[in-house]
Amino acid sequence: MTDPTRIRNFSIIAHIDHGKSTLADRLLEFTGAVEQRDMRDQLLDTMDIERERGITIKANTVRIEYPAQDGHTYVLNLIDTPGHVDFSYEVSRSLDACEGALLLVDAAQGVEAQTLANAYLAIENGLEIIPVVNKIDLPSAEPERVSAELIGIVGGSDEDVIQVSAKSGAGIEELLEAIVTRLPAPEGNGDGPLRAMVFDSYYDTYRGVVCSLRVVDGHISDGEQVRFMATDLIESADEIGVLRPTASAVKRLSAGEVGYLITGIKEIDLIRVGDTVTDSIAPADTALPGYGEPKPMVFSGLFPTDGDEFERLREALDKLRLNDSSLVYQPETSRALGFGFRCGFLGLLHMEIVRERLEREYDLDLVATAPSVEYQAHLTDGASVQVRSPQDLPDPQVLASVSEPYVKVMVITPSEYVGTVMELIQQRRGEMGEMTYLTPERVELHYQVPLAEIVFDFFDQLKSRTRGYASMDYEPGEYRSSDLVRVNILLNGVPVDAFSSIVHKERAYRYGRAMVERLRKLIPRQLFDVPVQAAVGSRIIARETIKAQRKDVTAKCYGGDITRKRKLLERQKEGKRRMKMVGQVEVPQEAFISALRIDE
Amino acid sequence: MSDPVVRAAGERAVYVHVPFCHRRCPYCDFAVVDMERESSPVERYVDALVDEIGMAEDWAPVHAVNLGGGTPSVLATEQLARILEAISERFGLVAGAEVSIEANPEDITSQSAGGLVAAGFNRISLGIQSFDSGVLRSLGRLHDPRQAREATIAAKAAGIETVNIDLIFGTPGESTESWLETVRNALGLETEHLSAYALTVERGTALSRAVAGGDPGPDPDDQADKYEALAELIELDPYEVSNWARPGAECRYNLTTWAQGEYDAFGLGAHGHRGGVRTRNFRRLDVYLDQVEGGRRPVQGTEQLDPWEREKERLFLGLRLRNGVRAGAAGAALLDSVAGQRFQAAGILKAEAGRLLVTNPLFTDAVARESLALTPVS
Numbered sequence: 015m016t017d018p019t020r021i022r023n024f025s026i027i028a029h030i031d032h033g034k035s036t037l038a039d040r041l042l043e044f045t046g047a048v049e050q051r052d053m054r055d056q057l058l059d060t061m062d063i064e065r066e067r068g069i070t071i072k073a074n075t076v077r078i079e080y081p082a083q084d085g086h087t088y089v090l091n092l093i094d095t096p097g098h099v100d101f102s103y104e105v106s107r108s109l110d111a112c113e114g115a116l117l118l119v120d121a122a123q124g125v126e127a128q129t130l131a132n133a134y135l136a137i138e139n140g141l142e143i144i145p146v147v148n149k150i151d152l153p154s155a156e157p158e159r160v161s162a163e164l165i166g167i168v169g170g171s172d173e174d175v176i177q178v179s180a181k182s183g184a185g186i187e188e189l190l191e192a193i194v195t196r197l198p199a200p201e202g203n204g205d206g207p208l209r210a211m212v213f214d215s216y217y218d219t220y221r222g223v224v225c226s227l228r229v230v231d232g233h234i235s236d237g238e239q240v241r242f243m244a245t246d247l248i249e250s251a252d253e254i255g256v257l258r259p260t261a262s263a264v265k266r267l268s269a270g271e272v273g274y275l276i277t278g279i280k281e282i283d284l285i286r287v288g289d290t291v292t293d294s295i296a297p298a299d300t301a302l303p304g305y306g307e308p309k310p311m312v313f314s315g316l317f318p319t320d321g322d323e324f325e326r327l328r329e330a331l332d333k334l335r336l337n338d339s340s341l342v343y344q345p346e347t348s349r350a351l352g353f354g355f356r357c358g359f360l361g362l363l364h365m366e367i368v369r370e371r372l373e374r375e376y377d378l379d380l381v382a383t384a385p386s387v388e389y390q391a392h393l394t395d396g397a398s399v400q401v402r403s404p405q406d407l408p409d410p411q412v413l414a415s416v417s418e419p420y421v422k423v424m425v426i427t428p429s430e431y432v433g434t435v436m437e438l439i440q441q442r443r444g445e446m447g448e449m450t451y452l453t454p455e456r457v458e459l460h461y462q463v464p465l466a467e468i469v470f471d472f473f474d475q476l477k478s479r480t481r482g483y484a485s486m487d488y489e490p491g492e493y494r495s496s497d498l499v500r501v502n503i504l505l506n507g508v509p510v511d512a513f514s515s516i517v518h519k520e521r522a523y524r525y526g527r528a529m530v531e532r533l534r535k536l537i538p539r540q541l542f543d544v545p546v547q548a549a550v551g552s553r554i555i556a557r558e559t560i561k562a563q564r565k566d567v568t569a570k571c572y573g574g575d576i577t578r579k580r581k582l583l584e585r586q587k588e589g590k591r592r593m594k595m596v597g598q599v600e601v602p603q604e605a606f607i608s609a610l611r612i613d614e
Numbered sequence: 615m616s617d618p619v620v621r622a623a624g625e626r627a628v629y630v631h632v633p634f635c636h637r638r639c640p641y642c643d644f645a646v647v648d649m650e651r652e653s654s655p656v657e658r659y660v661d662a663l664v665d666e667i668g669m670a671e672d673w674a675p676v677h678a679v680n681l682g683g684g685t686p687s688v689l690a691t692e693q694l695a696r697i698l699e700a701i702s703e704r705f706g707l708v709a710g711a712e713v714s715i716e717a718n719p720e721d722i723t724s725q726s727a728g729g730l731v732a733a734g735f736n737r738i739s740l741g742i743q744s745f746d747s748g749v750l751r752s753l754g755r756l757h758d759p760r761q762a763r764e765a766t767i768a769a770k771a772a773g774i775e776t777v778n779i780d781l782i783f784g785t786p787g788e789s790t791e792s793w794l795e796t797v798r799n800a801l802g803l804e805t806e807h808l809s810a811y812a813l814t815v816e817r818g819t820a821l822s823r824a825v826a827g828g829d830p831g832p833d834p835d836d837q838a839d840k841y842e843a844l845a846e847l848i849e850l851d852p853y854e855v856s857n858w859a860r861p862g863a864e865c866r867y868n869l870t871t872w873a874q875g876e877y878d879a880f881g882l883g884a885h886g887h888r889g890g891v892r893t894r895n896f897r898r899l900d901v902y903l904d905q906v907e908g909g910r911r912p913v914q915g916t917e918q919l920d921p922w923e924r925e926k927e928r929l930f931l932g933l934r935l936r937n938g939v940r941a942g943a944a945g946a947a948l949l950d951s952v953a954g955q956r957f958q959a960a961g962i963l964k965a966e967a968g969r970l971l972v973t974n975p976l977f978t979d980a981v982a983r984e985s986l987a988l989t990p991v992s
């Protein structure tokens with residue numbers, strides 16, 4: 015067992031691209047955890063998608079052994095955190111398993127909004143923070159200015175800020191020393207009954223369910239019978255171990271240590287992240303405080319293009335959920351798209367990632383409906399209902415009002431862009447709150463904005479209007495009553511649920527117009543004229559017509575070459591298989607995907 | 615047996631492909647040898663044809679012979695006569711058999727037309743395409759409207775029983791007025807038969823490259839308008855999507871192909887259908903010649919359909935005929951299918967006395983496509 019006073023558990027809080035993965039690589043390399051020859055860039059980002067997008071969506075841990083200048087060898091557990099707004103709940107979980115955090119900021123960029131939000135979170139959780147300025151090797155680096163920003167946030171003085179280059183390795187040893195000397199050792203009762211927190215879990219094809227654990231009290235031994243307190247499952251600890259960063263089994267993990275646990279559990283969904291593992295014979299009385307369920311913010315229907323794939327989609331979602339407890343879904347039936355699932359996501363990026371993983375890892379062909387937030391409909395009889403899908407919005411006759419979720423948005427921007435940012439927020443029905451100058455050049459702005467207005471392309475807009483300099487973060491706020499209507503899209507007089515959307519009254523016309531125009535271009539001509547209409551209630555607000563096809567025949571039979579003609583027709587028919595019949599209208603899959611695309 | 619289609623289903627026909635053309639037209643993707651740009655061993659080819667015909671399996675006398683291309687009219691009268699003789703010798707011709715040739719107007723004079731009659735041809739199909747010299751130019755044709763008229767008159771005067779005029783409509787740049795003028799000219803020549811095809815962009819042609827490069831392609835709505843205008847003006851009987859004839863002057867060879875009848879085929883890239891097997895010949899001239907000269911049949915591939923596929927093929931081919939097709943098992947499956955019901959609701963498909971009919975020929979492919987995807991009703 016490891017002496018708890020020689021353990022340091024920490025995370026790195028950093029904005030995307032500020033160098034977290036590179037720094038992790040350097041730490042591993044410096045301490046010899048990874049042989050030079052095994053070194054590849056960004057060891058911690060294990061999944062394909064992470065590598066391609068350059069983001070980390072799973073918390074990973076790694077154990078490093080560091081012989082410090084005081085002559086003792088310390089065990090450093092680095093608990094990786096994701097870097098995107100959509101995943102802040104995972105950040106807070108990772109922080110829960112730590113006593114300290116490195117607040118890593120790019121010397122050429124300065125503090126960004128998300129970093130600040132996560133830093134506040136860490137401070138609230140009572141974590142010790144070491145401010146670190148990275149990329150000091152860059153010619154454009156401004157370590158003094160950035161240090162000043164960091165001090166403004168976490169306090170302290172210039173000497174407390176560690177300056178490193180994760181690229182060259184400069185300052186790494188100084189940083190390791192600071193981790194050992196400035197971060198507290200884990201507390202906990204080494205002799206008490208076992209209590210270990212499951213702070214993450216994932217599914218491994220060969221091993222089944224793998225749990226990431228932080229032992230708080232007591233110890234867990236190889237082969238012992240453990241109990242998951244929330245679910246009351248009793249299982250044998252088939253393997254426990256640590257990631258160095260490759261998995262390596264150990265006999266025991268004791269208070270303060272971080273590692274993994276493999277039991278016989280293969281079924282998805284049996285393990286709950288936030289659960290407490292205890293000993294089945296000498297159990298603890300009370301479980302550790304768990305985590306709040308992450309709250310999905312964006313909802314969208316996912317439908318297999320091939321109706322027969324519904325069960326496969328369910329299995330794939332079940333599997334994904336094991337690695338991503340923030341994903342929620344329930345079966346949904348669409349008149350246009352058949353059977354599928356209404357899924358809840360943390361944000362648009364999360365939605366995209368899930369969809370991409372389903373398509374790539376599970377080889378599914380999917381149509382996603384327009385994303386929606388969760389509205390509350392207040393009925394004339396005083397009752398309220400949740401509305402996660404436009405179809406769920408009750409009829410106007412019984413509807414008293416609709417309220418929508420607002421979020422608290424924090425934006426950090428260079429002062430020269432304050433006007434631009436305000437203008438954008440105003441267009442998005444936002445309300446200005448506090449405004450603070452971090453330094454004379456950088457401003458922190460607070461707003462209340464309807465979630466529906468920011469969830470789609472707000473982030474991209476903010477970036478492009480501030481030439482990439484502004485950053486943002488948001489957290490859930492309150493529900494407020496708004497003037498919202500459902501715009502229905504009718505094809506040949508039949509409403510197509512997949513295209514309807516809840517929008518602010520003032521946007522209804524624009525949405526309807528854009529949708530019917532797009533659909534007219536995307537849907538091929540049919541045997542008859544097809545009206546495409548946008549309607550609010552019974553009022554038609556926009557209309558286009560897809561003119562009937564006039565001709566579907568080619569001339570010759572190629573001098574007796576029947577085979578060729580037949581094959582041509584068969585090929586064309588094959589192309590039509592990817593069409594969905596909506597009422598009497600054949601709609602290509604592509605129309606759903608393109609029409610629902612948010613870009614304009 | 616008055617219905618020519620029913621009769622054709624039981625007939626035997628021969629197709630002979632003559633690939634040579636003075637110049638390849640930009641829209642054409644047939645097996646063609648461009649005489650301007652490629653070596654054109656015409657005499658050697660005719661020898662090969664005669665040899666290939668000699669290698670054919672025994673058959674009863676045939677009801678129809680068609681020389682297609684390419685441009686068979688580039689051959690000399692003696693060469694054409696040799697080919698017909700080879701066929702007569704190998705199979706024999708029934709009394710009153712149709713003997714047809716495709717010809718380009720620039721090759722037809724009173725003299726050559728007389729030669730054709732003497733050689734035994736009783737039907738000629740003239741590749742006139744248009745009576746608008748601008749349109750003819752964009753189609754890459756070598757004749758002008760005057761030659762087209764003269765060739766038709768010469769063919770009639772020589773005593774060829776059936777003269778067909780081939781037209782193409784919907785060439786980009788062809789105005790509605792130009793097309794109406796073409797139709798009036800063609801009808802004014804009072805032939806027994808007329809074919810009209812919408813210009814189609816085939817893959818791999820100069821036209822398809824031009825369209826891909828941004829040139830305007832044919833407009834389907836314009837083509838639909840023109841088709842309807844022709845159907846309105848013409849007094850001949852429509853008997854297939856693209857064909858009109860005086861009763862009794864329908865093309866027997868073509869009817870045989872649509873009625874799923876049998877035809878043996880000779881020459882470069884030719885397609886045959888005998889004994890339920892579809893065959894296709896090599897499409898490269900050197901390979902074709904090599905095979906035949908080596909004493910081998912130049913068949914590149916064969917295809918034999920299972921009974922259900924064959925039944926569907928019968929339906930898809932028959933749907934092109936304006937009197938429709940016997941419904942049979944495939945027709946029943948079509949009527950039963952979602953698509954079939956959709957077509958009936960849209961008034962495109964009609965079932966009547968055990969027959970199926972595409973009432974608007976402009977949608978023939980839409981119905982055919984669905985027919986080929988049918989599964990048998992159990």
Ligand SMILES: Nc1nc2c(ncn2[C@@H]2O[C@H](COP(=O)(O)OP(=O)(O)O)[C@@H](O)[C@H]2O)c(=O)[nH]1
Pocket residue numbers: 028029030031032033034035036037056068069097148149150151152178179180181182
């Ligand atoms: N010049 C320089 N570049 C760095 C340094 N640290 C990281 N980078 C680069 O910054 C980019 C983002 O780094 P990465 O570790 O992926 O950031 P992460 O998104 O926070 O994980 C990569 O191109 C790194 O090579 C540094 O100290 N100096």
Ligand code: SF4
Pocket residue numbers: 634635637638639642643644646683684685718741
């Ligand atoms: S003349 Fe006929 S066969 Fe020859 S290239 Fe032109 S269209 Fe093709």
Ligand SMILES: [Mg+2]
Pocket residue numbers: 034035036056059068069070
């Ligand atoms: Mg990274």
